[in-house]
Amino acid sequence: MSVRTLALRSGETSAEDHRLLIGSLLGAADDPWPLHRRGGLMYAPGAADLSGSGMTATIRPFSAAVTGRSSPLQGSYLVVSTEDVDIRLEDGPTSGSRTDVVGVVVKDDLYDDSDEVLAEIRVVDTEEDETYLPLFEIVVSQGASTGTDGINWPSQPGASLPGNIRDLRDYTSSAGGVVSVPSVSARNRMGDVRDGTIVHVGATRDLYIRDAGDWRPVAGPAADAALDNRYEPLGVPKILHGGVRITHDVDHTHRLYNGVFRRGTQRVTFPSGFFSSTPTITVAVRSAYPGTAMIASFLDDSDEGFTIYSARSDTGTHTVTWTAVGT
Numbered sequence: 001m002s003v004r005t006l007a008l009r010s011g012e013t014s015a016e017d018h019r020l021l022i023g024s025l026l027g028a029a030d031d032p033w034p035l036h037r038r039g040g041l042m043y044a045p046g047a048a049d050l051s052g053s054g055m056t057a058t059i060r061p062f063s064a065a066v067t068g069r070s071s072p073l074q075g076s077y078l079v080v081s082t083e084d085v086d087i088r089l090e091d092g093p094t095s096g097s098r099t100d101v102v103g104v105v106v107k108d109d110l111y112d113d114s115d116e117v118l119a120e121i122r123v124v125d126t127e128e129d130e131t132y133l134p135l136f137e138i139v140v141s142q143g144a145s146t147g148t149d150g151i152n153w154p155s156q157p158g159a160s161l162p163g164n165i166r167d168l169r170d171y172t173s174s175a176g177g178v179v180s181v182p183s184v185s186a187r188n189r190m191g192d193v194r195d196g197t198i199v200h201v202g203a204t205r206d207l208y209i210r211d212a213g214d215w216r217p218v219a220g221p222a223a224d225a226a227l228d229n230r231y232e233p234l235g236v237p238k239i240l241h242g243g244v245r246i247t248h249d250v251d252h253t254h255r256l257y258n259g260v261f262r263r264g265t266q267r268v269t270f271p272s273g274f275f276s277s278t279p280t281i282t283v284a285v286r287s288a289y290p291g292t293a294m295i296a297s298f299l300d301d302s303d304e305g306f307t308i309y310s311a312r313s314d315t316g317t318h319t320v321t322w323t324a325v326g327t
Contacts, residue, residue, distance in 0.1 A: 006018070018075075025175055027172055029067070039067035047062040048060060048169055052153035053153065054151070055088060058086050063081075071111045085121045089123060091144060092144030099140070100137070101168070103133050105121075134168040136161075139165070141164070170189055179200070181200070183204075195211060195212065204269060204272070217273065222274065238275065243319045246310045247315075249315055262313070276303065281323070303326070
């Protein structure tokens with residue numbers, strides 16, 4: 001049938017009809033097939049946040065649209081996870097490391113000949129699974145197991161991801177709606193993005209529109225900075241400054257600090273396009289107890305931002321102020 005509709009009393013509506021017609025309410029994908037929709041999570045604070053223990057990953061609740069990839073007429077599957085889901089990863093290999101992708105997998109025998117009809121959250125078999133939405137990529141080190149403290153996980157859901165885990169979460173919205181994402185890095189992960197797509201970045205309070213394959217700021221600090229740049233004389237320095245509150249909960253040992261001290265980190269992201277090159281950065285600890293608040297430094301600096309590293313002799317918190325000067 002070439003023309004399909006819902007809610008006609010005289011007609012029959014199949015599951016495929018439902019997926020195609022409900023999917024028409026989602027934003028379009030940048031795909032040559034006009035019925036394909038943008039898959040992804042429906043953004044909400046904490047949606048599909050990751051934590052874990054030992055060899056078990058835990059994914060928080062979320063809503064998502066998973067685009068069928070076995071047939072151009074398959075449509076989109078709406079999936080809701082209403083409670084935390086645990087995924088047990090296999091122990092690490094005897095040599096080298098292994099990379100697992102955890103995601104939402106949909107099996108539909110009518111299209112993929114899998115003999116299954118289900119949706120689940122698990123480790124994706126990229127050779128066999130056709131329809132899935134990736135969430136996280138996890139590197140499992142050699143010999144990792146529950147008995148060897150397992151995998152290095154975030155300290156809690158929503159905390160910064162350690163170096164062995166990569167965030168793959170992508171986001172979507174209804175057709176014509178604003179796609180909300182938590183950060184600039186989440187915006188940059190978005191695939192299948194058509195020109196005209198509007199995205200709001202929560203971390204920076206910026207609104208962007210997709211234009212000729214690039215993200216152009218239209219409202220918020222990044223748009224203000226882009227407008228200012230039009231009128232600033234060449235070479236006049238630009239300044240950003242701020243402060244971040246850092247919790248120190250990672251134990252380290254060092255002979256210069258009489259054994260154990262606690263470290264905390266925080267990423268600072270500049271408004272997109274504000275600096276044209278890496279600025280000069282200074283950081284300073286603000287504390288009434290300088291013997292307890294020991295040091296603040298930074299690494300990974302670029303025109304997009306930098307990472308603050310801070311240390312204390314206890315597990316408390318303090319503020320680190322920062323200034324960035326550049327052009």
